[in-house]
Amino acid sequence: MGASAIVGERVSKRYEIGRARQQHDTLRDAVSDAARRSAARLGGRLRRGPTEPSDLETLWALRDVSFEIKRGDLVGIVGNNGAGKSTLLKIISRITEPTSGRVGINGRVGSLLEVGTGFHPELTGRENVFLYASILGMRQTEITRRFDEIVEFADVTRFLDTPVKRYSSGMQVRLAFAVAAYLEPDILLVDEVLAVGDAAFQKKCLGRMGESATEGRTVVFVSHNMAVMKALCKRGMVLHGGQLTYDGTIDEAISRYLGNLEQMITIPVVKRTDRTGWDMVRVRQIRIRGGQRDGDVVTTGGPATFEFELAGQLPSTSCNFIILDDLGHPVTEFNSENPAPDDVFGSDAPTRFVCEIPELPLIAGRYRIDVELHAQGHLQDRLQSAAVFDVEQGVMGGRPVSGESGRGSMAVRHRWTRTADELSDVV
Amino acid sequence: MSTEALGRGSSVAWDDSFEHVLEPTHGLGALRLPELISFRELLYFLTWRDIKVRYKQTALGVIWAILQPVLAMILFSIVFSDVAKISSQGVPYPIFSYCALVPWLFFANSVQLSSLSLTLNPNLITKVYFPRVYVVTSPILASLVDFALASVILIGLMIYYSVAPRGVGVILLVPLLLLALMTTFGVSAWLAALNVKYRDVRFAVPFMIQVWMFASPVVYSVAALPAAWRDVYGLNPMSTVIEGFRWALVGTPPPSAGSVLLSVLTGLIIFVGGLLYFNRTERRFADIV
Numbered sequence: 001m002g003a004s005a006i007v008g009e010r011v012s013k014r015y016e017i018g019r020a021r022q023q024h025d026t027l028r029d030a031v032s033d034a035a036r037r038s039a040a041r042l043g044g045r046l047r048r049g050p051t052e053p054s055d056l057e058t059l060w061a062l063r064d065v066s067f068e069i070k071r072g073d074l075v076g077i078v079g080n081n082g083a084g085k086s087t088l089l090k091i092i093s094r095i096t097e098p099t100s101g102r103v104g105i106n107g108r109v110g111s112l113l114e115v116g117t118g119f120h121p122e123l124t125g126r127e128n129v130f131l132y133a134s135i136l137g138m139r140q141t142e143i144t145r146r147f148d149e150i151v152e153f154a155d156v157t158r159f160l161d162t163p164v165k166r167y168s169s170g171m172q173v174r175l176a177f178a179v180a181a182y183l184e185p186d187i188l189l190v191d192e193v194l195a196v197g198d199a200a201f202q203k204k205c206l207g208r209m210g211e212s213a214t215e216g217r218t219v220v221f222v223s224h225n226m227a228v229m230k231a232l233c234k235r236g237m238v239l240h241g242g243q244l245t246y247d248g249t250i251d252e253a254i255s256r257y258l259g260n261l262e263q264m265i266t267i268p269v270v271k272r273t274d275r276t277g278w279d280m281v282r283v284r285q286i287r288i289r290g291g292q293r294d295g296d297v298v299t300t301g302g303p304a305t306f307e308f309e310l311a312g313q314l315p316s317t318s319c320n321f322i323i324l325d326d327l328g329h330p331v332t333e334f335n336s337e338n339p340a341p342d343d344v345f346g347s348d349a350p351t352r353f354v355c356e357i358p359e360l361p362l363i364a365g366r367y368r369i370d371v372e373l374h375a376q377g378h379l380q381d382r383l384q385s386a387a388v389f390d391v392e393q394g395v396m397g398g399r400p401v402s403g404e405s406g407r408g409s410m411a412v413r414h415r416w417t418r419t420a421d422e423l424s425d426v427v
Numbered sequence: 428m429s430t431e432a433l434g435r436g437s438s439v440a441w442d443d444s445f446e447h448v449l450e451p452t453h454g455l456g457a458l459r460l461p462e463l464i465s466f467r468e469l470l471y472f473l474t475w476r477d478i479k480v481r482y483k484q485t486a487l488g489v490i491w492a493i494l495q496p497v498l499a500m501i502l503f504s505i506v507f508s509d510v511a512k513i514s515s516q517g518v519p520y521p522i523f524s525y526c527a528l529v530p531w532l533f534f535a536n537s538v539q540l541s542s543l544s545l546t547l548n549p550n551l552i553t554k555v556y557f558p559r560v561y562v563v564t565s566p567i568l569a570s571l572v573d574f575a576l577a578s579v580i581l582i583g584l585m586i587y588y589s590v591a592p593r594g595v596g597v598i599l600l601v602p603l604l605l606l607a608l609m610t611t612f613g614v615s616a617w618l619a620a621l622n623v624k625y626r627d628v629r630f631a632v633p634f635m636i637q638v639w640m641f642a643s644p645v646v647y648s649v650a651a652l653p654a655a656w657r658d659v660y661g662l663n664p665m666s667t668v669i670e671g672f673r674w675a676l677v678g679t680p681p682p683s684a685g686s687v688l689l690s691v692l693t694g695l696i697i698f699v700g701g702l703l704y705f706n707r708t709e710r711r712f713a714d715i716v
Binding site for chain 2: 100104118135
């Protein structure tokens with residue numbers, strides 16, 4: 001056995017989008033498709049028709065990715081949505097095969113691509129611990145030995161014999177993660193699972209994962225939370241459009257990833273292709289403006305306007321967007337579906353949404369937004385890192401806010417009162 | 428910043444000493460028996476889950492396992508014996524049909540549950556790795572519990588109608604059950620793998636099972652058919668299973684040697700074919716489920 005835990009050699013994965021999108025293939029489709037194809041083939045003999053699947057129908061989720069991860073490495077993989085992070089983890093964990101290339105692995109792989117996969121709502125907490133642990137590849141003797149620790153870690157001792165469907169979602173996550181945390185694979189793959197659960201529990205899990213690393217375990221971690229990545233990983237890999245564009249320190253990886261995001265933002269919204277949703281209506285243009293006087297400058301405590309222009313028109317379309325700070329933490333969310341008396345309903349099938357914020361409660365810094373459109377009960381369009389904007393220092397409620405302390409990202413209008421007790425002995 | 432890809436064409440430390448190598452597989456794919464063995468505990472847990480969950484939150488609970496064949500027996504006795512006057516080869520019709528219903532319902536229920544098992548657990552398929560064949564196998568093994576419970580009633584009925592089993596012939600129930608298991612697994616594996624891609628299977632299965640039941644000697648006996656047909660009936664392995672059960676337990680004439688041979692052959696073909704088809708398509712499940 002060498003010192004490598006995982007080696008990837010020109011790993012590529014191709015998806016046929018046509019097939020992936022139509023999730024419910026039917027035999028009828030297959031039959032008519034086959035008929036069309038053989039007809040096309042017949043025609044192709046006469047003149048060259050478009051019989052081969054063109055590049056438009058396939059998507060390279062990964063393309064020629066080569067890397068080596070040493071035993072005991074703590075690697076964070078960053079990249080925007082659709083960059084291939086999850087696909088890479090799925091290949092390493094054998095869930096899906098590479099289309100070409102190969103991956104060599106030394107040691108037992110434990111993957112945590114989603115918490116609680118395989119939990120059965122009708123079974124009790126105790127039963128689910130055994131089921132889930134065995135799905136993750138733990139042996140029964142191991143589970144029995146670790147059972148008390150797992151239950152204690154999850155803090156659900158009192159509810160062990162209650163069906164999991166009566167658990168709060170937080171409890172379910174805790175129990176599932178506790179099981180996973182006691183997995184003892186040589187290589188642990190973790191995908192974004194800490195996004196759930198409360199902060200205190202997240203911290204506990206991170207501590208536990210840090211311990212794993214000091215025990216010589218290899219951990220490969222994917223998250224959109226850059227702060228967590230920084231805290232946990234030493235090495236970072238950047239995936240961009242299915243290719244490995246950087247492999248080095250985590251700090252450099254994160255700054256390159258954020259650079260990537262900004263580069264994405266220089267692409268006009270209308271030309272962005274990294275979207276998800278039904279796409280019957282989509283965001284065509286985004287404008288972020290400050291107050292009238294200052295033009296485009298957005299300041300702390302000043303007015304700000306977020307304007308979204310749509311391509312397409314559907315009844316009951318709603319728009320929501322999230323403001324995230326420079327490390328990718330969501331700061332706050334705005335949703336047109338949640339009405340207030342001041343809202344203006346000009347049209348039920350709007351082509352433009354304007355969100356006005358009279359006093360922007362953000363401290364100086366760089367922020368970006370993720371946008372979603374919903375209509376007809378479906379996600380129509382989701383664009384992450386749709387736009388970036390800078391907030392300049394300003395005044396909130398008459399109080400200058402410099403934001404230089406770097407603590408938090410909010411500025412809130414407030415008032416102090418300083419009083420002294422009249423009978424005080426203080427001279 | 429540069430977005431030029433790293434590693435393109437560059438060599439990495441590939442030294443051919445890895446414990447596992449993951450690369451595209453072609454053709455039928457290997458059966459990976461050692462892996463199946465190392466994951467055997469999971470099969471046990473999945474089966475145990477299916478047993479525990481099957482009758483959760485039902486008022487009658489496990490009684491359903493008995494009620495299904497008993498109600499079918501009563502219905503069949505009225506319709507096919509009293510009304511249609513179908514011959515039951517001198518055996519009281521209730522036990523004649525019940526004896527067939529026990530293996531038949533095992534097959535029908537297993538196929539129904541197992542063919543949907545992959546699409547009912549998409550998260551298991553797309554988020555964790557383990558031999559997927561166990562997802563299809565566990566509902567079948569769990570149905571064996573129902574089979575055992577229904578068999579208890581069968582014993583009760585045999586005592587009630589004072590029907591004696593055929594002595595040593597009862598031992599032949601074991602290979603007959605094995606034939607039923609092989610057929611059940613083979614059909615389920617085919618359908619479950621097909622259902623991942625074509626959801627039509629979900630709608631087709633109930634109808635298929637109904638047709639298959641009338642193509643099997645559940646409500647009638649093969650002896651009632653023209654002689655030329657009797658061997659051909661062996662093409663349906665469940666026919667031999669049912670006729671064999673009746674022969675061993677209630678003393679009807681045995682299925683013809685030709686039909687038994689044919690059944691074993693088709694049973695094997697269904698089993699191996701199902702396994703191979705499943706194995707060949709398994710690698711694409713996570714991408715299309």
